[in-house]
Amino acid sequence: MKRYETLHDRLHEWYRRHGRHDLPWRRTRDPYRIYLSEIMLQQTRVETVLERYWGPFLERFPTLSSVAAATEGEVLKAWEGLGYYNRARYLHRTARLCDGALPRSAAELEKLPGIGRSTAHAIACFAFDEPLPILDANVRRILHRFFALDEATPSRLWEAAGELFDAGRPYDYNQAMMDLGAMVCTPKAPECSACPLREGCAGREDPQRYPRPRKRPGIPVRKRQILVLRRGDALGLVRNEGRFLGGMWSFPQRIEAPRSGRKIGKVRRTYSHFRIEGSVWEVKELPDEKLRFFTPAECESLAMSALDRDVLKLVKKEMQ
DNA sequence: CATCCGTGGAC
DNA sequence: TGTCCAAGGAT
Incomplete structure (x- = not known):
């Protein structure tokens, strides 16, 4: 896609200068560590994973095989406090299914418990350089704004993700988009003036309009x-x-x-x-x-x- | 497609 | 105190 070449260049330059390159899961190509980070980070803040779980968990479970060798209870114990404990049970099941090594393609990764499409793409991209877009909360928000979508089905969002994607530099593109969503194209006060995608963004006049906020039912x-x-x-x-x-x-x-x-x-x-x-x-x-x-x-x-x-x-x- | 599934920080 | 929400997936 030649159409976004200039925006891709600006995005990569922004990422080179402002990206969170020190995140530990960006300083490794170990598939297990990348996979673990993706699971831990599901619906969980970077700071929480960084400060309280990443180091201790890896010290206890340095390899996928070490997870497989443990009981489910031991894995849950290491997960204690992180929430969404089904993630830990799926992690344990996946470790036992894989016998030491994760599959290397997104298609195979997605068959494993706890790994959906976006996580499969993330692992395949970050560990094995497979050129596939991800669709996490950050990317979703950027796409809503960039294409001025009030609301969109998952299907439409995946289509948009594929359209803006830079298949030439998939690793840096996906990481850059997550940082952009976390640091610039934020939910409440986006800094459009600092955004490398602003010239192509259809929603920049009123970024707060996108996506339309979901009605939250009161919890009982x-x-x-x-x-x-x-x-x-x-x-x-x-x-x-x-x-x-x-x-x-x-x-x-x-x-x-x-x-x-x-x-x-x-x-x-x-x-x-x-x-x-x-x-x-x-x-x-x-x-x-x-x-x-x-x-x-x-x-x-x-x-x-x-x-x-x-x-x-x-x-x-x-x-x- | 709607609901279920934790926790803690920011405001 | 209440509200929102953060690298989603399973059912």
Whole structure:
């Protein structure tokens, strides 16, 4: 596509000068590390991954084989605090499916659990130089503005992504677009005057108009009773099944308050689509529950959600 | 196509 | 405090 040659040149020059070249996953071609970064960064801020997860996780799991050799629980533990824990379970499944090495094409990568089209393209491009565009939140916002799209289907956005794509320098193009979206073409106050694509941008007169903001339904509040059963120094926990916090250990929850027990505090937490307001009770008995008992020290090696970590903190205060 | 799936920072 | 949102994918 000759049409965007000048804009591509400006984009690359902007990226050379302002890009985040020090990001650790840009300083490696190790497919596993690139893959891990793409999974960690799904719906997660760069700063969070950079500061709290990248180093510790790689120290514990330096290779794809080391992930495959671990239990799911161990991988979840290393993922603790990052959220969207299905990512960690898919990572574990993928590691076991791959037997040491990731496939080298986007088509094969996309067949693996937890890897969709955009992530497959990202890994294939960044690790194996396959010339394919990505379509993350940054690129999507740029495309909405560049082509003045109020709203667009995924199909239309992929088409737009392919149109603006620079197949001649796929690695730098994709990285540059993500940086541009994160640093210049931002959601709230885009700096169009600093944008290397401004001359071709159909939306630059009113960038805030694109994309049209999605109506967010209010999230419901779920009131829950959180039950703490002690057996000596040990606490009764259950392992979540299903997709919500699947594989993570939690204090049991009920809708109804216990008939007897002592209230020791409150916790609240907002998830992606609901909020929990929990009353924490110390109870003496808890029928019909598949409990396993762990001391607070043993809990440190279990994968627990942020809410259950808050509950555990309350309980430890009570036990002193 | 709509809904589900966490967390914490910015404002 | 409430709201938005950040390198998406599975169902």
